[in-house]
Amino acid sequence: MSEPPRDVVVVGGGVAGLTAAVALADRGLRPLVLERSRLLGGRARSWVDDVTGDPIHIGPHIMLSQYQNFLALLDRVGTRDKVVWQKAPEFITMVEGQREVSMGLADLPPPMPFLPSVLADKSVSLADKLSNFRLTAWAMTITEDEVLALDDRDALTLLREMGVTERYIERFWSFVSMAIMNVPLEICSAAALMRFYRRLVGHRRCEVGFADGGLGDLFAPGSARAIEAAGGEVRTGAAARGFALSEGGDVEGVELDGGEVVRARAVVAALAPQELLAIAHPSWGSLSPFADLALFEPCPYFSTYLWFDEKLTRRAFWARVYDKDDLNCDFYDLSNIHRGWEDRPSLVCTNAIWCHRAAGLSDREIIERTRAELAEYLPRAATCKLRHAVVNRIPMAIHCPKPGTESRRPPIASGIGGLYLAGDWTKTGYPSSMEGAARSGFLAAEHVLAQLGRPERVAIDHDDVEGFTRLFGRVAAWRRGLSRELATT
Template sequence: MSSSVHRPPPPRVVIVGGGLAGLAAASRLVGRGLQIRLLESRPRLGGRASSFVDPVTNELVDNCQHVSMACCTNLADFCTRVGIADLMRREPEIVFLDRAGRVSRFRAGLLPAPLHLAGSFLKARFLGPLDKLAVARGLAALARPLASPPGESFGQWLERHGQTPRAIELFWATILVSALNEELDRMDVGHARKVFLDGFLKNRIGFQPEIPLVPLGDLYGARLEKWLAQNDVEVLLTTGVRSIEVDDEEGLVGVRTRSGRLMAADFVILAVPFDRLADMIPEPLRERVWAVENAAALKASPITGVHLWFDRPICPFDHVVTPGRLVQWVFNHTAIQGRSAPGSPDSGRAQYLQLVVSASYGLLGLDKVAIRDRVLEDLADLWPEVRSAALLRYWVVTEHGATFAVRPGVDYDRPRQRTGQDGLFLAGDWTATGWPATMEGAVRSGYQAAEGVLQDLDQPTRLIRPDLPTGRLARWLLP
């Protein structure tokens, strides 16, 4: 008998963008008989969560420290799936160092959620009794369904809920500006509430930070590339896409690269930042892909990362949150990643610190030297040794478009992953995930786009991972 049974070619999926959203989509489409190509314009994967090579020391330097939390279940799922979970470390506590140099540790006590941090909170030294009372009232109000007038910022909400200036500056701003990369007066109330519910109230471990043990370029680097290759994902780096292509019948044809090559596709997942969308969606498609208008309404918010290599130990913690300062969080890469002097991992007492200034609008007009000096001044106030230490090397990296700004009502402008064009899906931290611009949000968007593709292939599968379970008492106390 002849063996000329004709097998249909596998459906072709092109993913545009090798950030976490595109990578997450790829990770959930493998093993389903699809031909998957991932096109990335830069010479590396990881998108905004990435490193660059210091030309002098040849070392990887992160664009900025990235931290996750234990409540980020989809990012954890992605890391496990692609075999990089062991490159992250979960911390049992968050350490706060206040302006007076006093240490407060937030660690789960014996009580069940949402009271597991009550002991740490009561002992916290950077807030007085009246501030704590106000915060407790504020948290109780946040735990109830919100009745916030449209357009209200979280700053206005806090005023309306009788928060003391110290509670606002040292508690609410400290946690939320880092978590949401926005100032309180420009921040959406719903997103602020979500940080506290998911991270601090529903589950005993949700707040625990997850910190990479290696530079981001290694975290989302060789091991991940190998996993993709082993799972038959064709990764094309330095392959920028110019536009999505449709034919006269308005069917999806594929993508056109910047070098003019047409790559045919049955499905395209466009996983690029929101400010790239308009250029890539040609005019006839715009009637069906409303997201271009959504994307145009989004605004960006900056983050500044400052890397300092000192000739001696400065920071005695692995990482520490510094309420009420320019710098919000200090990471000791000598302790966490075993890196010390620039270009030489084991050179005696040298220490490598990475500092984060989220929502760094106030630094945008300053040059790198001025930013470095302001940060050094801030640190010297905490650790006077900074004044006598030699600064061996530094980097100041400001990402102007680090995240989309979570301004009030922002979720109305975040498009779904499924578009009005058959076969075309969007992904990216800025699409509708319910999450702020985070690695978790990016991974969720990729999973959601992959769910859409599988649904159209008659293989409907739930890919989004469940949240951490809500504790029994929390279920009763929280809506």
């Protein structure tokens, strides 16, 4: 006799899949999570370095105080106190050689919190700074529809059209595009960048947090415990190779690599786009969103870890001023982040973003270039002893948000009965990130509950923008409404 169908199968044990499964377990379902890797956590996983015994992440990550859904998951699994928050008002320190420019958030109504830091930066003229004003005023008023209408063009073209000077583009926007969007401006969707900018200038408070220990330890073990405590199951080393379909074409289960078929009342595919494409049913090839999956090109990273034998800095987090010929973007000294590590020598880790431009480099060359870039800021890095080094080559951190992709981020309902999508790249209204992934997981849980006849709100909506950004947005909406009314009378 065949086994009764499971409540729900979640394919993928990253942030999105685990968030969905925990939310469903908390509502009385017994999810089965299938994760291909031996380690849970996906692109936010971590492990113990076998030479030093230190926890290291796939690559250093930051969290923001606005990560409402991801932080809700941490609350649920009891690890929110494992986030180390940078002390306000510090946001990020930009370094150029040994010169530091600190970008902090002043206690002013949005969009002004960054204004004092921007005005204090002597490397850009006032005229260049003012050239960004028109764009900022406009970004404060744009609606989601207007954002999506920008998706057919690249961000560099938009900035130039809006009169931002080349110097301001080079100094500010090139960094934001690479650090947040993970691609250069000329291939970044203007929609993706403007949606992020509206949020950046829309909030009074934005703190940066880091994991106190392994990143995956923040959410993976606690999620597995919560799922199993509810009678669910988490299988690692278990890859799905396809979906089982009913005669009517709905998804009614998952087929595993060994041939086992697990039937379920609902399936959540919490996978990256290329991974979903690999197991999608051939008959879906011309259907949206499956027909678009190949457009979501992976953005590769190198993350380098350097164990020095002395303390190089007391700073926790900084980034290089953008230069297209640089390898690394952001730097972290874990000895100044992890609690109780204050007296340890520096363990510096870095992210080289969109790194296929340096794909031919050997690990040794990456380590040498990383050390040389670090030494421009902290000269002792060139001469003190390097005890150990690791390079993680990561095929995909997020998808490249190229023009055309922002409007193709798919909804959670896949269009195929019984199949729901989750993942940082789905339509969450947020950039691809741990927050986007957690929100998509909660949204997928909502869809599964609705299918089972138990509708409930689970995901947390992001706080609306505040201060003058909100006021300007409302005035602009009122003016748009008025013009529409006048046009029809």
